Amino acid sequence: MLFSSLLFIFQFMPIFFLIYYIIPVRFRNVFLFGASLFFYAWGEPYFLLLILLSILVNYVAGLLLEKNSNIKQRKFILVLSLIYNLGMLGFFKYSNFFVENLNYILKNTLSWKEVLLPLGISFYTFQIMSYTIDVYRRKVEAESSFVNLGTYLCMFPQLIAGPIVVYTQVSKELKERTYSLEQIEEGLKVFVLGLGSKVLLANNIGNLWNDLGELGYSKISMPLAWLGAVSFALQIYFDFHGYSLMAIGLGKMMGFEFPKNFNYPYISKSMTEFWRRWHITLGSWFREYLYIPLGGNRKGKGRLILNLLLVWSATGFWHGASWNFLLWGIFFFVLLTIEKLWMKEWLNEHRVISRIYFLVGILVSWIIFAVTDLREIGTYIRKMFSFTIQSDWIYYIRNYGLSLMISILFATPVVRTWYQKTKNLPVDIVIMTGIFLLSVAYLVDAAYNPFLYFRF
Incomplete structure (x- = not known):
């Protein structure tokens, strides 16, 4: 259910x-x-x-x-x-x-x-x-x-x-x-925001990624390959973040305070920062119950590298019994190790370059995560760096451009900052009612309503 x-x-x-x-x-x-x-x-x-x-x-x-x-x-x-x-x-x-x-x-x-x-x-x-x-x-x-x-x-x-x-x-x-009417109201708001993230954002933008799978990765151009990677990155974020928000809202309505699970991960400047913002409770679990017991960073560089390898191999394999997930974990192990040992200060000093590095790296990582066939992963990544320019991406921009722009906007703190400055009771009621009604209308009319993390 x-x-x-x-x-x-x-x-x-x-x-x-x-x-x-x-x-x-x-x-x-x-x-x-x-x-x-x-x-x-x-x-x-x-x-x-x-x-x-x-x-x-x-x-x-x-x-x-x-x-x-x-x-x-x-x-x-x-x-x-x-x-x-x-x-x-x-x-x-x-x-x-x-x-x-x-x-x-x-x-x-x-x-x-x-x-x-x-x-x-x-x-x-x-x-x-x-x-x-x-x-x-x-x-x-x-x-x-x-x-x-x-x-x-x-x-x-x-x-x-x-x-x-x-x-x-x-x-x-x-x-x-204990709980109060204010707590129940707050829980309902969080639930509705999660529902909207899942139904109105993740489901819509996810259609673009599905279209590329049906088309075949070998047939896409470089711009369309990057467009597809962005669409999956946004889909999995709003899919899982939305579900986490719904869980947090339901818990709040029952009197429980569940921990925050996401904190705008795509505004990060490094992979290290990303994993402080993405699936926070999983990262905390591995740090508390695996990384620190293994010795963390307290036993020299050699042991640090070994500990990171074990933790990120386990993180990848936790997500699924498939070689691509293990490869995904190793991919992060390599980048995080390089950042911890050599690049941390340099990335902090060069913010524009660090954001470009992060965005390229995270989009490549999502392809490794999303595509289970290792040969298909290779095909897709080659397309991302093939420099073959065709007009196929124009069709998808026309169909999904608005969804992409809205999703990218909501993946940043811009909307939250505006909302916190302007919110009052009438505005809250109008916004939450609108999100809820639009979400229900989508669910009534649409057949596409997956939840990506069920398979993990």
């Missing part, structure tokens, strides 16, 4: 909040837990047992870690929980990939039934691992209520696509939270 669907907006969401607000406070976690399981089961009921087992295993592990003072035993419990969590993620997300590659090497000698990928497994696995690790570190007390831990992991706003919320960020709100 997509947030950007008529079923969710006009059936699930109003019924959920009507019941949520009228039931006694002590039953709200029970109801939220049950409603979240229903939300998840709507799409994939056969994977419901998997997420319940994840809660149970880590609930027991947390209690054992809390009560045990023996260091060796505590490490053993933590390792067992990590093996289970990563084992489930590895089996369901990566087994097809490894068998496929083994069959390629062994010339199809292995028989294998394809394993389906459970929705949101990458997100909820990272969330529950952060809980167990933080209990081991004595950073937070173990959750004594199975329902509360289940509510944390299964909370439907961020269950299948983030933002990645670590337990320490919501532990107090799980036990006691």
Whole structure:
């Protein structure tokens, strides 16, 4: 069930909040837990047992870690929980990939039934691992209520696509939270802004990228190749940022404060800055639970390079079981390593050049991300630097030029700055009502409404 669907907006969401607000406070976690399981089961009921087992295993592990003072035993419990969590993620997300590659090497000698990928497994696995690790570190007390831990992991706003919320960020709100009419109103505004970003911007500009796929990358000119790269960059930003905003808005309406996930990443001047602004909760998770435990930058340049390689290989592979995602992670590893060791100060001093470098680099990276076939990636990137000028791009500018300009404008802080200076209650009502009605009209009339991060 997509947030950007008529079923969710006009059936699930109003019924959920009507019941949520009228039931006694002590039953709200029970109801939220049950409603979240229903939300998840709507799409994939056969994977419901998997997420319940994840809660149970880590609930027991947390209690054992809390009560045990023996260091060796505590490490053993933590390792067992990590093996289970990563084992489930590895089996369901990566087994097809490894068998496929083994069959390629062994010339199809292995028989294998394809394993389906459970929705949101990458997100909820990272969330529950952060809980167990933080209990081991004595950073937070173990959750004594199975329902509360289940509510944390299964909370439907961020269950299948983030933002990645670590337990320490919501532990107090799980036990006691308050909300007001102002908070509900603010949550609704954030939800509507996310809906508009997803439906009116991402979906429209995404059509351009789809058109190029149907045309064939070998047939496009250099200007059209760059136009396509820009369209995908904007589509994936507004797609995922919009979904994150909807999740944050829904959480706010329930009394939770979820962390910010994006901060205008395309105004960056380097890849380092980009990853401080893009998918912030994922970057924070890898920094806290992988990069720093590996030693970070505290053990010399050689170890720093190795740590960066491990982190960015994992970041790429986290996004999907495909060679292009691993290549995508390595691409960022190379650029980020060069920036950290040699280019950081130079980029800060040369702002125009740094922005050109960043924009070229990020658009190339999105091609590696978007195109799964390595040969097709090579074809597309060659087209980007082929210097073949044709008139094919004019047709797409005519059809998508307005959408491109609007999307680029909203990818910068310009509109937000204007809105904060001029907003008042009547303006808010008109703007939010207009965005909502246009989004609903689009959903009623259009068949194209994907969500890119479902596949991750």
